[in-house]
Structure formats: C-alpha cells, structure tokens
Amino acid sequence: IVDKKKFDIVELVQNVFDLIEIESEKSNISLVYDKNYFSPIYVFADEERILQVLTNLLVNSLKYGVEGGRTEVSLARYNDKILVRISDNGIGVSQEHLPRLFERFYRVDPTRSRKKGGSGLGLSIVKHIIEAHNENIFVESELSKGTTFSFTLEYFKA
Numbered sequence: 001i002v003d004k005k006k007f008d009i010v011e012l013v014q015n016v017f018d019l020i021e022i023e024s025e026k027s028n029i030s031l032v033y034d035k036n037y038f039s040p041i042y043v044f045a046d047e048e049r050i051l052q053v054l055t056n057l058l059v060n061s062l063k064y065g066v067e068g069g070r071t072e073v074s075l076a077r078y079n080d081k082i083l084v085r086i087s088d089n090g091i092g093v094s095q096e097h098l099p100r101l102f103e104r105f106y107r108v109d110p111t112r113s114r115k116k117g118g119s120g121l122g123l124s125i126v127k128h129i130i131e132a133h134n135e136n137i138f139v140e141s142e143l144s145k146g147t148t149f150s151f152t153l154e155y156f157k158a
Helices: 010-019 021-027 045-065 097-101 110-116 122-132
Strands: 005-008 030-033 042-045 070-078 081-088 137-142 145-153
Touching: 005 010, 005 070, 010 021, 010 045, 010 070, 010 081, 010 137, 021 030, 021 045, 042 045, 045 081, 045 122, 097 137, 122 137, 122 145
Parallel strands: 030 070
Antiparallel strands: 005 042, 042 145, 070 081, 081 145, 137 145
16 A cells, blocks of 8 residues: 655655665665755655665665765756766676566676575566555666666655
C-alpha cells in the first residue's frame, strides 16, 4: 500500500546522503547534488518508500563505485513530474545485463555480488515501489564508465 503525501525530495535526498556518509567515506566516493537546490521541490509520494528507493540506489552506487569516484543526484521538473537521477562513474553494467537488472535474484556477477553482500532483491524492490506509484524507472549504463538510474515522481503543485 502506497501512502502518498507531500514532502520535499531535496531534503529526503540530503537525509540519505547523511545516512550513508560513513559508507561513502570508507569507499572514498563523493555524494553530491548536481547543483545547489535552494528551495524545496515537493513531490506527492510515499516518503518512506522513496527513502527506501533512494537508499538502495545510492548504496548500490557506493558498492559498485570506484575508489575516488563520484555519485551525483539531480532533480528536474518536466510538467507534472520530477525526474530523480542518480549517476555514478563506477564499474558500470554491460548492455546484455540491463534488461534483466530489475529481476528478482538477478545478479550481474554472482561471485562479486556475494563478496559485496546483497540478495539480488534490491533493484526488484525498487522497481516494484516505483511502479506501485504508477511511475517509471530507467537505467543506462556503460561498462567501466558508470551507471545512471532515474525515476519519476508526481510533482506537488502548491
């Protein structure tokens, strides 16, 4: 069940940055916004579920990032939608794996995934949450260049 209410997506992303800051320092990966967001951007969604989505995507970005790397979040408004993009310059995913990335228990490299932890459920849960909001999630990736996950949320017009 999706419990939608108005909340500030800028603040929520910052909260996730704060939550995983220690992990990002251990990995020596910077967590940054693409620019300074000086005013709130309100969305109409289930804040707890979107927290789960952001946490999963950002933790994955750190897990598969590169030493001294960077993970960047950008927010953009398109009509009645907010597009949330999480991009990194990590190890990337080859094209043949992209169509299956959101499948339950699917792992790009099972041997590496076991070392990094995880059940292969995270991305399928993320997709399920976004689809429960009647929204879309996308992934683009290039091996050795990085990965971008993006998803839409309903913009809350004041």
